[in-house]
Structures are given as structure tokens and as C-alpha cells.
Amino acid sequence: MPQHHPPKTPAETAAPTTRVDSAIRAITDYIHGEGLKVGDRLPSEAAFAESLGVSRTVVREAFKSLSAMRIIEMRAGRRAQVCGFDGTVIALSLTHALRTEQINPPQMWDARRAVEMRTVALAAMRRTDAEATALVDLVARMRDSIDDPARMTEQDIAFHVAIAQASRNPLFPVLIASLTSAIRETNPMVWRHRRDEDTRREVVEAHAAIAQAIADGDPEAACAALAAHFDLASRALVTAGFN
Structure with missing residues (x-):
């Protein structure tokens, strides 16, 4: 007889969260948890990679995504900093x-x-x-x-x-x-x-x-x-x- 399985929950059918997605959330949680303001600098990519247990490549991609969303600002040779609110x-x-x-x-x-x-x-x-x-x-x-x-x-x-x-x-x-x-x-x-x-x-x-x-x-x-x-x-x- 065919086996009947209970329907999957929304959490089970949702797309799996990637490491980059998790890193993005962790970085934004850090900004808010530490009370950082516009212009304040973030820890380095290496520091986040170590604390999150992921590669620097993952953190770098998370930084790029946050920069595109204008949450952080990245400049060559300088640590990323909290970005000002704009449209x-x-x-x-x-x-x-x-x-x-x-x-x-x-x-x-x-x-x-x-x-x-x-x-x-x-x-x-x-x-x-x-x-x-x-x-x-x-x-x-x-x-x-x-x-x-x-x-x-x-x-x-x-x-x-x-x-x-x-x-x-x-x-x-x-x-x-x-x-x-x-x-x-x-x-x-x-x-x-x-x-x-x-x-x-x-x-x-x-x-x-x-x-x-x-x-x-x-x-x-x-x-x-x-x-x-x-x-x-x-x-x-x-x-x-x-x-």
C-alpha cells in the first residue's frame, strides 16, 4: 500500500538559507546589537569570518550585498562603515x-x-x-x-x-x-x-x-x-x- 506522509510545513518547503544569507543577518544583528551609528566602522572581514565560522569569501559576499543595499559603505583600503539613510x-x-x-x-x-x-x-x-x-x-x-x-x-x-x-x-x-x-x-x-x-x-x-x-x-x-x-x-x- 502507498505510504501517506503528512504535508510539509512552510519551513520545510522554503528554500534553504545560504551561508551568505546567514552572514548578512549576523552582520546586521551586530550593527544593531552594538548600537553602531552612521560612519561607525565594522570589524574586519577576517574577524567576522572567525566569529561566524565561515570563510572570508562568504563574509565578502555578505559585505557586497549589504553595500548594494546601502546598509554599509565599502571603500578601498578602509574598513566597512555604517551607511547613511538614502533613497x-x-x-x-x-x-x-x-x-x-x-x-x-x-x-x-x-x-x-x-x-x-x-x-x-x-x-x-x-x-x-x-x-x-x-x-x-x-x-x-x-x-x-x-x-x-x-x-x-x-x-x-x-x-x-x-x-x-x-x-x-x-x-x-x-x-x-x-x-x-x-x-x-x-x-x-x-x-x-x-x-x-x-x-x-x-x-x-x-x-x-x-x-x-x-x-x-x-x-x-x-x-x-x-x-x-x-x-x-x-x-x-x-x-x-x-x-
Whole structure:
């Protein structure tokens, strides 16, 4: 008679954990357990290899993976150190998703709108005089770059990240930098459909209205100006064929 075996548990059917995976967890546990901060150095690869009972090759691969995830930073001739929090990995992942059509530009803009409605309100309440001046300066640079889509795009990104920084929540600049990085993909195509100078200046003036509301310390006006800006951008995306 055929033997009946009980079904395997999820743990039994899961892919086996590799030594590199285990080393990655051990290294991150060490960072957190020792209370290491940004810039603090880690023990050497040799030290980790000895304490974990694995080869230096395993630890080296774990270090490379952690470096790619921006958890540690590796430099030639120096011990690895704890990396600062940034949006590099998120931005790469979002750009990949956009290029492989797992998400589309309107979906990205919708996510940005949801997050930035909060950042612009906080910026209006918390910005410093220097930050308000910096936003106005960025708008002036955008005016000077009206016929240069590449420069305009970089200043556009800088403008929205600066607003997020003025919110005083360190998570927002990372999220906004990650979400806005995708406009490097779409802006050149959208900008081609803004053929006349008046249409292009309309975009700059939308940013000017946001900057002014933040400088005035008026969160309601800042949210209204941002909403108008995103409405303008959404229509441009449709015109450019992004549905």
C-alpha cells in the first residue's frame, strides 16, 4: 500500500538559507546589537569570518550585498562603515519597475501627489527663512532653464526634495527623491509636447506659486498650489500619451 506522509510545513518547503544569507543577518544583528551609528566602522572581514565560522569569501559576499543595499559603505583600503539613510535603492527599484512597465508614470505621479500634499503643508509651517529663499532661487533657475529639459528636470527634482527637507521629517526627502527620480524618464517626452513658451512658463509659475505659499507660511495655499501643479502635470502626461 502507498505510504501517506503528512504535508510539509512552510519551513520545510522554503528554500534553504545560504551561508551568505546567514552572514548578512549576523552582520546586521551586530550593527544593531552594538548600537553602531552612521560612519561607525565594522570589524574586519577576517574577524567576522572567525566569529561566524565561515570563510572570508562568504563574509565578502555578505559585505557586497549589504553595500548594494546601502546598509554599509565599502571603500578601498578602509574598513566597512555604517551607511547613511538614502533613497538610492528605492529609486533604482522604482525606475526598474517603470522601465519594465510594472508601474506607469500616472501611478508614480499619483503616489507623489499623496506624499507631497503632506510635505508641502509641513514645509509651510516649519521652513526656515534660508529654505524659503532657496526655493525661490530654484524657481529662478527653472525660469533660466525653460528651453533646457535636462537642467529643468534636475531643478524640478531639487525643488521638491527641498520642500521635503523643510518638512523636518527625515523620511520624506528619501521618499520624494526616490519618487521624483522617475521623472528623468518622463520629463523629456512630456516637455516635447510643451512646444510654446507660454505653456512652459506655466509650469515654472506653478512652482513659483508653491514657493511663495511656503515663504508666506500658508499651508492651505501651499496645498492648493501643489494640487494645481499636479493637475497641470497630469494633463501633460495624458497629452504625451501616458495613460
